[in-house]
Amino acid sequence: MTTPSTPGDSSLATSVYSLSSKSPTEAEQYKARAANWRFSTLCASVDNKDQYGASSTPIYQTATFKGMDGQYDYTRSGNPTRGGLENHLARLYGATQAFALSTGMTCLDTILRLVKPGETVLAGDDLYGGTNRLLTYLGTHGGVKVIHADTTRIEALRPYLQPGNKVRMVLLESPTNPLLKIADLEGISKEVKQSSPDALIVVDNTMMSPYLQRPLELGADIVYDSGTKYLSGHHDLMAGIIAVKRPEICKDIAFLINSVGSGLAPFDSFLLLRGVKTMSLRMDRQMATAQLVALYLNSLGFLVHYPGLKSHPKRDIHWKQATGAGAVLSFVTGDKALSERIVGGTRLWGISVSFGAVNSLISMPCLMSHASISAAVRAERGLPENLIRLCVGIEDPRDLMDDLEHSLLSAGAITPNLSHSPLSNSRSAELYVSDPEAWILERAKGFKRPSSESSAIDKLVSGVKKGLGFTAVERKTIEEDIVVSAPGKVILFGEHAVVHGVTAIASSVNLRCFAVLSPRSDGKVALEVPNVGVEAEWEISKLPWGLLPVHSNTHKHVADKDLDPALLQAIEKLVHEHKELGKTGINSCIAYLYLYMVMAGAESEGPAVTFTATANLPISAGLGSSAAYSTCIASSLLIAHSHINKPNQDQTRLSEGETNIIDGWAFLSEKVLHGTPSGIDNAVSVRGGAVAFTRAVGGRKGGLDGLHGFSSIRLLLTNTLVPRDTKSLVAGVSAKRLAEPHVVDPILDAIQSISDEASTLLSGQTQVERRDLITRLETLIRENHSHLVNLGVSHPSLEMVVQATAAEPFGLATKLTGAGGGGCAVTLIPDDFPQSSLDALITTLESQGFQPHLTSVGGPGLGIHASSSQKENKVRTSEEGEGMTVPKRVTLRETPIEGLQHWSERVGNWVHT
Numbered sequence: 001m002t003t004p005s006t007p008g009d010s011s012l013a014t015s016v017y018s019l020s021s022k023s024p025t026e027a028e029q030y031k032a033r034a035a036n037w038r039f040s041t042l043c044a045s046v047d048n049k050d051q052y053g054a055s056s057t058p059i060y061q062t063a064t065f066k067g068m069d070g071q072y073d074y075t076r077s078g079n080p081t082r083g084g085l086e087n088h089l090a091r092l093y094g095a096t097q098a099f100a101l102s103t104g105m106t107c108l109d110t111i112l113r114l115v116k117p118g119e120t121v122l123a124g125d126d127l128y129g130g131t132n133r134l135l136t137y138l139g140t141h142g143g144v145k146v147i148h149a150d151t152t153r154i155e156a157l158r159p160y161l162q163p164g165n166k167v168r169m170v171l172l173e174s175p176t177n178p179l180l181k182i183a184d185l186e187g188i189s190k191e192v193k194q195s196s197p198d199a200l201i202v203v204d205n206t207m208m209s210p211y212l213q214r215p216l217e218l219g220a221d222i223v224y225d226s227g228t229k230y231l232s233g234h235h236d237l238m239a240g241i242i243a244v245k246r247p248e249i250c251k252d253i254a255f256l257i258n259s260v261g262s263g264l265a266p267f268d269s270f271l272l273l274r275g276v277k278t279m280s281l282r283m284d285r286q287m288a289t290a291q292l293v294a295l296y297l298n299s300l301g302f303l304v305h306y307p308g309l310k311s312h313p314k315r316d317i318h319w320k321q322a323t324g325a326g327a328v329l330s331f332v333t334g335d336k337a338l339s340e341r342i343v344g345g346t347r348l349w350g351i352s353v354s355f356g357a358v359n360s361l362i363s364m365p366c367l368m369s370h371a372s373i374s375a376a377v378r379a380e381r382g383l384p385e386n387l388i389r390l391c392v393g394i395e396d397p398r399d400l401m402d403d404l405e406h407s408l409l410s411a412g413a414i415t416p417n418l419s420h421s422p423l424s425n426s427r428s429a430e431l432y433v434s435d436p437e438a439w440i441l442e443r444a445k446g447f448k449r450p451s452s453e454s455s456a457i458d459k460l461v462s463g464v465k466k467g468l469g470f471t472a473v474e475r476k477t478i479e480e481d482i483v484v485s486a487p488g489k490v491i492l493f494g495e496h497a498v499v500h501g502v503t504a505i506a507s508s509v510n511l512r513c514f515a516v517l518s519p520r521s522d523g524k525v526a527l528e529v530p531n532v533g534v535e536a537e538w539e540i541s542k543l544p545w546g547l548l549p550v551h552s553n554t555h556k557h558v559a560d561k562d563l564d565p566a567l568l569q570a571i572e573k574l575v576h577e578h579k580e581l582g583k584t585g586i587n588s589c590i591a592y593l594y595l596y597m598v599m600a601g602a603e604s605e606g607p608a609v610t611f612t613a614t615a616n617l618p619i620s621a622g623l624g625s626s627a628a629y630s631t632c633i634a635s636s637l638l639i640a641h642s643h644i645n646k647p648n649q650d651q652t653r654l655s656e657g658e659t660n661i662i663d664g665w666a667f668l669s670e671k672v673l674h675g676t677p678s679g680i681d682n683a684v685s686v687r688g689g690a691v692a693f694t695r696a697v698g699g700r701k702g703g704l705d706g707l708h709g710f711s712s713i714r715l716l717l718t719n720t721l722v723p724r725d726t727k728s729l730v731a732g733v734s735a736k737r738l739a740e741p742h743v744v745d746p747i748l749d750a751i752q753s754i755s756d757e758a759s760t761l762l763s764g765q766t767q768v769e770r771r772d773l774i775t776r777l778e779t780l781i782r783e784n785h786s787h788l789v790n791l792g793v794s795h796p797s798l799e800m801v802v803q804a805t806a807a808e809p810f811g812l813a814t815k816l817t818g819a820g821g822g823g824c825a826v827t828l829i830p831d832d833f834p835q836s837s838l839d840a841l842i843t844t845l846e847s848q849g850f851q852p853h854l855t856s857v858g859g860p861g862l863g864i865h866a867s868s869s870q871k872e873n874k875v876r877t878s879e880e881g882e883g884m885t886v887p888k889r890v891t892l893r894e895t896p897i898e899g900l901q902h903w904s905e906r907v908g909n910w911v912h913t
């Protein structure tokens with residue numbers, strides 16, 4: 001790395017030595033030494049002349065300055081914080097003056113104002129999409145002619161540089177974004193100066209930063225940089241920098257910034273100045289890792305664009321004008337869907353536009369940063385739709401490689417190379433330290449591209465192997481994501497008793513589980529549940545297929561009534577190998593794999609898929625989270641196996657038959673999670689609304705009746721946050737009944753009478769006055785709760801909620817809901833209960849450490865996303881003013897719990913039961 005020339009300082013230093021006859025003072029000597037400081041020293045040492053000696057430049061957060069004769073009067077024209085930043089940057093760029101503006105695009109806008117109508121801008125043909133957009137606007141609205149040419153070949157520019165073409169500006173990028181093409185900045189500058197002396201050479205230097213490339217030293221007139229990228233390095237601000245050498249251009253730029261008011265705000269100037277100090281340090285690390293990533297992909301046979309690779313066609317020119325290869329690279333996979341899977345499968349590499357931050361990013365430019373260039377123009381300019389751009393950050397290279405490799409494998413872009421014997425862990429660790437490039441090449445040898453098998457010999461060998469029965473089964477997968485969502489429930493009357501054949505009354509709530517089943521192509525089945533810490537995958541071929549029960553019935557899509565104990569045990573054993581999983585996670589995996597296997601019916605029918613689930617429904621709190629989860633698994637897997645059809649956009653509801661099939665499978669999953677559930681939770685989660693449910697037991701008929709007077713009643717759900725386990729609570733009541741039937745049976749009878757009366761009141765057909773109805777329901781709630789206490793399923797925390805809500809001035813009726821033992825309580829809020837009292841009650845409950853939540857009941861049941869095209873399979877957002885398409889699995893996984901409702905609204909197109 002050479003030190004940039006710092007014009008002011010170095011000329012002054014030389015003159016001091018040469019002109020002075022006496023020996024230089026200490027200050028003069030220091031100044032002379034400082035003139036030779038290297039770039040990282042310059043970055044870190046800000047020349048700060050603060051009146052109080054502040055060691056970091058203070059933020060002058062002021063619009064105006066007092067007095068008539070000071071250096072500053074109005075922040076639009078100048079501000080000390082921005083001034084400090086600009087002085088510092090001028091030294092780094094080797095510029096006469098540097099200007100800090102609000103964004104990189106503002107810089108381009110300012111620079112383009114130097115072009116008059118009738119003049120021409122000659123620009124590259126592999127440009128950042130935003131640059132292209134602004135140039136197009138200038139062409140259509142500013143009377144400026146814009147010509148795009150291949151700036152990597154001087155010969156391609158020559159025809160346009162004739163004087164008659166009135167070229168006022170030549171706009172260059174090198175390396176270009178995202179194809180990393182190289183323009184000979186010095187060669188082009190010379191040629192332009194000769195043939196069009198009035199033309200300004202402008203370079204967008206964002207991909208390099210002044211650390212690696214200083215175009216002013218190569219003949220450029222103006223350089224601009226997006227300060228949002230490497231200069232600041234943390235993606236926490238937007239900024240742009242213009243650096244200029246010629247004083248007359250400095251004057252014009254200063255005039256425009258002052259007139260328009262596009263100068264960077266004081267706080268952002270402060271942040272940017274702070275970021276710049278670590279720029280070279282960050283970039284050294286980022287570049288070293290980028291080199292490893294490029295080598296890895298290159299040696300696997302991907303076409304990689306990166307000037308650090310020996311194979312880069314313009315490598316010599318790049319290294320003549322820059323001192324590093326940068327930290328952005330791109331590669332093609334040859335298949336857009338494959339690229340989408342790779343991008344969607346990474347975790348550490350965040351999907352995002354922009355680059356230059358300390359954290360690594362991955363994107364598909366044609367869908368994101370370059371989406372504003374039409375597909376036809378992209379094709380004409382040779383920008384492959386499947387191109388993936390990687391922007392390398394400062395994370396540990398081994399973690400970045402693990403993540404990328406995992407995603408390449410899951411997507412089917414690479415497969416293990418079984419003929420290669422890997423290094424031992426200790427040898428690999430040594431090699432990483434002593435020779436990282438040898439380490440990465442060794443690592444890449446462990447994999448190969450599946451396409452390499454398509455050589456004639458490989459095909460022959462694989463054909464023979466297939467004939468001999470040696471090859472693995474061809475894995476099925478699904479064509480596109482299956483997106484589903486199901487609600488939790490609140491039981492108003494009859495929990496526990498319902499397991500024993502008593503009627504219970506329940507309603508769906510506005511808290512839900514959301515899930516996406518997505519394809520993979522690596523022969524694995526995976527489960528991701530971020531809020532219970534599950535991230536697990538299994539080789540499909542290693543599942544205990546041999547233990548699948550033989551189906552006697554021919555309707556394979558109809559769920560079995562009972563669980564198969566041998567299969568369940570084998571799955572439990574397999575899941576317990578994931579030592580990192582907690583109990584909740586383990587149960588989630590077992591239920592998923594059980595349904596997955598039984599529904600497939602045979603190994604060859606098991607699709608390679610990932611099920612991603614998350615919920616804004618509290619788990620294990622008595623609100624039917626397991627039923628919502630079970631409903632999501634059941635419905636998505638049924639569609640994946642084509643046992644039911646994915647609804648189309650014109651469909652308004654799922655059919656009764658399909659609803660029953662889904663309910664049957666959700667019930668089977670509930671049996672895995674709950675032991676002996678009654679089926680009420682899954683019935684409500686699948687169908688939504690409010691129901692009176694009776695389980696068929698001991699030869700008695702079951703039933704399910706809709707209740708239409710329920711949804712207008714306000715309920716307060718209070719989560720005690722005490723964890724409990726429905727399975728053991730249900731088992732406990734059954735054990736009590738066996739041991740003390742004379743105690744339990746009368747309780748069950750009493751609960752039946754409560755449910756009967758409540759059903760009549762809530763059917764919506766009674767003539768009872770509303771006020772009397774509410775009062776009667778309150779009495780029934782109190783009675784039902786005391787029966788549950790006698791069944792032994794309450795908890796001190798639940799009793800605290802009962803007491804707090806019953807106390808004066810509230811006087812409300814509360815009971816536990818669901819399995820009890822902790823979890824949630826439900827309080828009926830009468831219509832005339834004042835809002836101020838409700839607020840006070842909520843505050844009281846919160847002060848006792850509980851989480852109250854006013855719910856609306858009776859909402860929709862299972863929803864399945866209907867899509868008519870691949871495109872709609874994605875969530876569209878708008879970033880950088882452009883459409884950004886991210887796989888739904890990724891957006892779901894990354895949406896915080898409070899954002900899930902909004903996520904589901906953006907997904908749209910839901911068809912409900």
Ligand SMILES: Nc1ncnc2c1ncn2[C@@H]1O[C@H](COP(=O)(O)OP(=O)(O)OP(=O)(O)O)[C@@H](O)[C@H]1O
Binds near residue numbers: 513613627726
């Ligand atoms: N969103 C989810 N993702 C994954 N697994 C879940 C999810 N929600 C529930 N589960 C599974 O269901 C189990 C919770 O079941 P549990 O019966 O204890 O709670 P609940 O269904 O909320 O309560 P209740 O049945 O009393 O209404 C968890 O241990 C977990 O395995």
Ligand SMILES: C[C@@](O)(CCO)CC(=O)[O-]
Binds near residue numbers: 497624
């Ligand atoms: C406790 C219980 O009655 C309700 C759990 O939400 C069990 C069941 O019905 O499955």
